[in-house]
Amino acid sequence: MPDYLKLPTTTKGLVRVVIETPRGAAAKMAYDPAIQAFAYVRPLPAAMTYPYDWGFIPSTLGEDGDPLDGLVIHQAATAPGIVIKCDLLGALRVKQKDKGGAALRNDRYIFSPRNEDAEHEPVAADHVPEHLRREIEQFFRSSVLGTGKAIRFKGWQDAAEARKSIKRGMKAFAARK
Template sequence: MPDYLKLPTTTNGLVRVVIETPRGAEAKIAYDRATRTFGYVRPLPVGMTYPYDWGFIPSTLGDDGDPLDGLVIHQAASAPGIVIKCDLLGALRVKQKDSGGEALRNDRYVFSPHREDAAEPVAADRVPDDLRREIEQFFLSSVLGTGKTIKFKGWQNADEARRAIKKGMKAFAACK
């Protein structure tokens, strides 16, 4: 099995996202570095499912010590281990506190799959306001019962988010 953490972050200007938890899943699934497998982490609160594919951006490192998080907005569900080349829409800036009270930045990057057959990117370079509210509500609800709390610090457009991803790429390269 490939080491998904070390895949190149970008290809031809598109950002790769490795899917951990597919759209419609009622449980969080995560990539395990040691075994290079995808495994069950925990259920979501009762009645919740992932609204879109969820995963990480390879060859990046965030403040929490994990790869940067990515939400891929599309109407299909994929599967754990699928790698999707995406157009970047923006990012939700998030301050997170774990159960021990440690605060850190843990942003959520938002993407749209790139259409290989499209002459121009299908996605706009921002997340529409109504979708922003839905995404925020999902993330607030998804941490119930985990001991974590999150606060939103606003949205970044695609250019700002791209600079933050580059910072995550540099952090990953420095840890090699």
């Protein structure tokens, strides 16, 4: 099995996202490098499912010590381990407090998959409609119920700002080696 954490972050201007939890899943799953498999983490609160594919951006490192998080907005459900080449739409800036009270930044990057069989122009961040932004925020707010984590939203970044944040995550990953 490939080491998903070390895949190249980008290819031809697109960002790779490794799917951990597919759309429609009622439980969170995560890649466990120790066993090189995708493992069950916890159930979501009752009656909740992931609205879109959820995963991470390889070869990046966030403040929480994990790769940067990514939500891929599309209508299909994939499976853990699928790698999707995406256009970056933007990011939801998130301040997270863990059980121990430590506060850190844990943004959620928002993507659209690239359809390589069609002519395609990247979608601008302002094409994430306001109602969809609110739905995404509500999902993340609800998804941490019962985990001991508290999150606060600090606004949205456009694609250019989000790309700079991803580059910082790439540098942090490279420095950790």
